[in-house]
Structure formats: structure tokens, C-alpha cells
Amino acid sequence: MTDAARLYEVWVYLQAEPLFWLTLTLGCYLLADGLYRAARLFPLLNPVAVTILLVSAVLVGFGIDYERYFNGAKFIHFLLGPATVALAVPIYTHWSTVRAARWPIMVAVLAGSFFAIAITWGLAVALGLEASTIKSLLPRSVTAPIAMGIADMIGGVPSLTAIITIATGITGAALGRFVLDMASIRSTAARGFALGLASHGIGTARAMAKDPKAGVFAAVAMGLSGVVTAMIISLIFHLLTVMI
Amino acid sequence: MLGGVFIILLLQLVGEAVQKYFDLTIPGPVIGLLLLLGLLLILRRLPRRPRALDAMRDDVIATSGHLLNHLSLLFVPIGVGVILHLPLLEDQLLAVFAVIILGTIATLVVTGVIFARLISRRDLNGGADD
Numbered sequence: 102m103t104d105a106a107r108l109y110e111v112w113v114y115l116q117a118e119p120l121f122w123l124t125l126t127l128g129c130y131l132l133a134d135g136l137y138r139a140a141r142l143f144p145l146l147n148p149v150a151v152t153i154l155l156v157s158a159v160l161v162g163f164g165i166d167y168e169r170y171f172n173g174a175k176f177i178h179f180l181l182g183p184a185t186v187a188l189a190v191p192i193y194t195h196w197s198t199v200r201a202a203r204w205p206i207m208v209a210v211l212a213g214s215f216f217a218i219a220i221t222w223g224l225a226v227a228l229g230l231e232a233s234t235i236k237s238l239l240p241r242s243v244t245a246p247i248a249m250g251i252a253d254m255i256g257g258v259p260s261l262t263a264i265i266t267i268a269t270g271i272t273g274a275a276l277g278r279f280v281l282d283m284a285s286i287r288s289t290a291a292r293g294f295a296l297g298l299a300s301h302g303i304g305t306a307r308a309m310a311k312d313p314k315a316g317v318f319a320a321v322a323m324g325l326s327g328v329v330t331a332m333i334i335s336l337i338f339h340l341l342t343v344m345i
Numbered sequence: 346m347l348g349g350v351f352i353i354l355l356l357q358l359v360g361e362a363v364q365k366y367f368d369l370t371i372p373g374p375v376i377g378l379l380l381l382l383g384l385l386l387i388l389r390r391l392p393r394r395p396r397a398l399d400a401m402r403d404d405v406i407a408t409s410g411h412l413l414n415h416l417s418l419l420f421v422p423i424g425v426g427v428i429l430h431l432p433l434l435e436d437q438l439l440a441v442f443a444v445i446i447l448g449t450i451a452t453l454v455v456t457g458v459i460f461a462r463l464i465s466r467r468d469l470n471g472g473a474d475d
Binding site: 126127129130148150152153154156157160161167171172174175177178180181182183184185186187188189190191192193194196202204205206208209212213216217220221224225228229230231236238241242244245246247250256260261263264265267268269270271272273274276277280281284286287288290291293294295296298299300302303304305307309310316318322324325328331 | 350353354356357360371372373374375377378379380381382385386405406408409410412413415416417418419420421422423424425426427428429430431433434437440441442443444445446447448449450451452453454455456457458459460463464465469
């Protein structure tokens with residue numbers, strides 16, 4: 102009994118500290134990554150999705166609130182910023198390829214970003230979603246910080262946009278290979294480009310893990326589509342308010 | 346390693362400052378990315394440069410490799426928040442997920458096809474239309 106009580110005391114102490122949550126996150130990720138490799142890269146076992154589910158199961162199982170978990174996990178979260186800056190390096194090492202494809206890149210970023218916004222709007226209206234939910238959905242294919250900024254600007258709900266954006270990224274990363282195979286898109290550059298444009302950083306991470314060349318085109322598409330999407334959506338809303 | 350980490354953090358810092366000062370919709374880290382890319386490209390053009398600069402560049406390249414090797418891991422903390430906040434969506438949950446899944450599949454296909462066509466056309470032309 103005293104042993105159990107002491108163990109409980111240790112647990113109470115540890116779960117209040119960042120170390121425990123940091124270790125749990127890394128452990129779950131290694132487990133998910135191993136599982137993914139063991140299943141020969143089966144798309145639905147996407148390591149990010151599996152890690153998120155494992156960690157969430159632990160939190161819900163032990164009744165831990167997200168703020169406490171994030172207090173530890175924020176050290177991992179912080180690295181997202183530096184990692185974004187670091188994406189300059191693969192673009193630099195493949196610079197001649199990117200430069201040679203600059204016109205296809207520009208045209209495809211404009212067309213793809215516009216299509217992503219249009220299809221989202223069309224589907225959301227067809228499914229009868231509320232106006233504020235539609236506004237939160239519109240910027241979903243771009244990286245979370247840009248998407249949240251856009252949602253805020255047009256009267257959506259930024260926290261809802263964060264959820265939707267991450268879900269979009271995981272969908273693209275998990276289904277990407279299958280969907281691109283079905284559409285018989287074989288060019289490594291085009292596969293990476295589509296992943297980066299449709300599912301931002303999470304899609305780019307997937308492309309990068311597969312092939313550095315795909316990763317480069319994903320990073321380029323992600324960066325440019327973020328800027329272009331912000332411009333397209335603010336232009337549309339500006340025109341709408343001018344006309345009405 | 347340390348020099349590489351310093352340069353990357355410094356450029357992100359400059360990016361965040363520029364974003365705040367000009368109130369831009371582009372996030373600070375993306376501005377940092379553009380700055381790093383610009384610096385690397387300028388460095389390559391310099392005919393005679395001190396060896397220390399080359400060493401610094403190699404350090405940044407090595408550090409970036411470490412950061413990018415497990416890029417997916419970095420999305421876990423925010424992703425967990427997403428799962429725990431799903432009840433926010435209430436009765437719109439299914440419809441929102443339908444939009445996300447169908448929209449993402451359609452965007453992947455359309456973008457992939459457009460880009461693949463554009464680059465293959467260039468290859469046929471020998472890439473001479475610059």
C-alpha cells in the first residue's frame with residue numbers, strides 16, 4: 102500500500118513536468134514510425150496521424166488536459182519555426198531545377214490555389230454549412246499560421262481553421278500516394294508539388310521523407326500557395342464588400 | 346552545429362520582426378526561409394569569399410538536414426490539440442470532414458495534373474522557352 106502510494110506520488114510529480122510529455126511524444130513517434138516501416142509504408146498508418154492518436158489516447162485515458170501536455174510538447178512545437186526556415190536549404194541545393202521550372206510553378210500555384218478555394222467553397226455550400234464555418238474552411242490548404250491569419254481577416258474562427266488545416270494536412274499526407282497513383286501522376290516533381298499545395302507542411306514532410314526532389318517542389322508549392330491564397334481570398338472578399 | 350542553429354534562429358527572428366513591423370500576412374518563419382535562400386544564393390555568386398563563410402554555410406546545411414529529417418514529428422503537439430478540440434465542431438463535424446477529404450483529393454489531382462502537363466510540355470520543347 103505504501104509502495105503504491107509512493108508510486109502515485111511519483112506520477113503526480115512527473116505528470117506536472119514537461120519531461121514526461123516530451124518523452125511520451127518522442128516514444129509514440131518512434132513507435133508509430135516503426136509500425137509504418139513494418140507495414141511497408143502503408144498510407145493509412147501515416148506516422149503523424151498514428152502518433153497523434155496514441156498521445157491523445159494517453160491524455161484522454163489519464164484525464165490530462167491539453168494545456169498540461171502542451172507545456173511539455175511546446176519544446177517540439179517550437180522547432181516548427183526553425184524547420185520552416187531550414188526548408189530554404191533543399192530549395193537551394195535544387196535551385197537550378199526550381200529555376201528551370203519557374204513558369205510552370207507560377208501557373209500551377211495560381212491555378213491550384215484558386216481551385217482549392219473554389220472546391221472548398223462549392224462543397225461547403227452544397228453541404229449547407231454555416232457561413233462562419235465556410236469562412237473558417239476556405240484557407241484550409243495553406244500552412245496553419247497563414248490560414249489562421251486569413252480566417253481572422255474574413256470573419257472565420259481561427260481555432261476552427263487550425264483544426265481544419267491540420268486535418269487537411271494529414272489527409273493529404275495519408276491519401277496522397279494513393280490518390281496520385283490513381284490519377285497516374287508519375288513525375289516526382291509533380292507529386293511533390295501537389296502534396297505541398299494541397300496539404301502544406303504535413304504534405305511537404307511526407308514528400309521530403311519520400312524523395313528530396315519531391316520535397317523541394319512541395320516546399321516551393323507550400324510557400325508560394327500560402328502567399329497567393331492570402332491574396333486571392335482577400336481580393337475576393339474586398340470585391341464582395343465593394344459590390345454589396 | 347551551434348553556428349547553424351544560431352543562423353537559423355537569427356533569420357527566423359528577423360522574419361518575425363519584419364512580419365510584425367509591416368503587419369504582413371506571410372508568417373515570420375516563411376520570411377526567414379526567403380532570407381536564408383537569398384543569402385545562400387548570394388554567397389554562391391561571391392567569387393572570393395572568406396573560408397569562415399563557407400564553413401558557416403556548411404554548418405547551416407548540416408543543421409537543416411537534422412531539423413528536416415523528422416519534420417512530421419513537429420506537427421504532433423498541435424495535432425493532439427486538434428483531436429482534443431474536435432467537439433468544437435459539434436453537429437457540423439461530418440460535413441466538415443467531407444469537405445476536407447473530398448476537397449483535398451480533388452486539389453491533389455488537379456494540381457498534380459496541371460503541373461505534370463506544364464513540365465512535360467517544357468521537356469518536349471527542350472526547355473527553351475525561358
